[in-house]
Amino acid sequence: MSGSSKSSSNYAYSAATALAQSLGRIDQQTQAVVPPIHVATTYLRGADNSYPTGRVYSRADNPTYEPVEALICELEQGHQALLFGSGMAAATAVFQGLRPGDHVLAPKVMYWALRNWLLTFASDWGLDIEFVDMTQLHKVQQHLRQGQTKLVWLETPGNPLWCISDIAAICQLAHQAGAQVAVDSTCATPLLTQPIKLGADIVMHSATKYLNGHSDVIAGALIAARDDAYWQRIRQVRAQAGAVASPHDAAQLLRGMRTMHLRVRESCHNAQFIAEQLEQHSDVLEVLYPGLQSFAGHDVAKRQMVGGFGGMLSVRLKAGETAAIGVAARTKLWKRATSLGGVESLIEHRASIEGPATPCPNDLLRLSVGIEDKQELLDDFLQALQA
Template identity: 60%
Template sequence: MASLRNDDHPATKIAQALGDIEPITKSVTPPLYPASTYQRDPDNQYRNGRVYARPHNPTFETAERLLTALEGGAASLLFSSGMAAATATFLALKPGDHVVAPEVMYWGLRNWLKGAATEWGLAFSFVDATDTQAFARALAPGRTKLVWLETPTNPTWGISDIAAIAKLAHDAGARVAVDSTVATPILTRPIELGADLVMHSGTKYLNGHSDLIAGTLTTAREDEYWERIKAVRSNVGAILGTFEAWLLQRGMRTLHLRVERASQSALKIAQHFAHHPLVAEVLYPGLPEFPGHALAARQMTGGFGGMLSIRTKGGEAAAVAVAAETRLWKRATSLGGVESLIEHRRSVEGPTSPVPHDLLRLSVGIEHADDLIADMEQALAIAHR
């Protein structure tokens, strides 16, 4: 029985995992249920509501209910990865359907959309995510079925106007799905701004400890499209492991603390390097000079996130050299963990990437910001000798 109320602060809901107490042992920690199957009733029915662990796993339910409460949605689903969650939204469409998506976005999904999803029969228009009118021009009323947003966009951190684009999309008969991995429900709640779906790579901030792969979807309503997404998850088998689901809900219980700390440090780091003699540009929505700052200030509450990018003077060679000389910033792919990461994105994404050659993506962890600044200072100095 949950002990929390609807009006309790999100931080309280997160910390207490909605306040549930395990009924048999009275454990304050949500249990792990490893069972893969469930016994039928004597008349061959399943009145307990669970048939098989692929579509019905009680270990999923704590994280799904918690995420639903945080996002202000109607229901949530866990997936085996962020890509599994994202692709399920497209596989639930029908061949011939048209989708509008940002040109700059998570590169793995962009490549899948331009490759396998296009070959499967979906049609795409890719636009500037920060240009609301570009979305308006790309929408084809009656044909466009989904608008996919990612805000802030990875790795240039452009901001999309969720409310304005949602209104345009709905007027054209399309749904809106938002990849809110970077913002997290602590900083942005897309459903309140008009979105129909919210996606997270649970691998990142929701888990926060770089020790699992997971994805999530939250819906504003349980409609026919949501039922198709549920069927895709079950039929394709894009199911998270039981232990990983338990780890995910455990990580989510400190989400607000980690996001707040990372956001505070990222702002301090961005401000420090914004006019640095060895840095050409800092990309971070929290800087007043950033093009999307005013919109981010309205749309994001409590901070601007823990992700920023710096463009180094000296081009690609200097950027790669800086990453090679850091001590605390770890050279690794991913984001949202307690440890700070640095990555030269163009090397990862390849020659078709729209990312500048001199860009370094920084995922700020929960270390002391002064130590991270000092480490970047010494790396820049060595790289520019």
């Protein structure tokens, strides 16, 4: 429904309150404090053949999306949000909204599934994709083409090396060249970084991760800074391609978001502690975490991340690939599984997943730090390392 997810600019409370109370929404028909799930696929026309509610068909107009979209939009301080069936559906819609021949800059270090999609599908549609080291502003400026570059895609922190891109500086360069900027802010969450306030035009979240936080929902979201022709094309991609979440997943996502502020705070706290401890270990080659002063992107991260540096870190082992795989095999609390952002802590030998084209070193373990006891998580990793 057009305009249903517009940000409530006069919402007077904190992000924590907005999340816990879902912007204070009460179902007007029943006075329930939890919004209902609407499973209807179609809506009745009026006697004059119009649609009195503005809704035509559930593929794009399901009311269950509205409280979720409104909450995400408010957190990101955007103009409007759209819920998608997955993070990949949300991300690819941004590229599908472009025109054949459009030039795009994307980071060399980014979520591997989207990078693989750009390499295998986007070029077939006539998009001109260049992969650039987004941590180096001069390289971004060097590859921008005035009037030809239509989109700069950022991911910060960048999975799985947690590279930090300067959102404000890149937005300034991109806008001067006539390009829009979209930011995958999945790992930062809107609680740590608000890219639109730094100049971004679109923000993407894999809502499967920190927004939901319970490893039981697949969903994605886009948030726009304004309603322009590009955003309207993206809206059409979602509606016409059917890249939508189910009403039940939307309701589950809203349920998960109500505790996001608590989960993200604890994950950040635990990750900082574990990163600092492992950095000192004699068997560890390097800890990649934006919260460490030794990390290359720490100063930029400190400027644009508020309240923590995220729950994701990577650890490189001096003994190499076999040792890294062995450590993952010996952990007890850390679960060997793909994904991130859940309440449970996960560990993964990332190069094995991404394959030979990965920029990820083969001695690297990716850690998604959950909300368990931080000392018990550290002890479990250390016993696996020392075994």
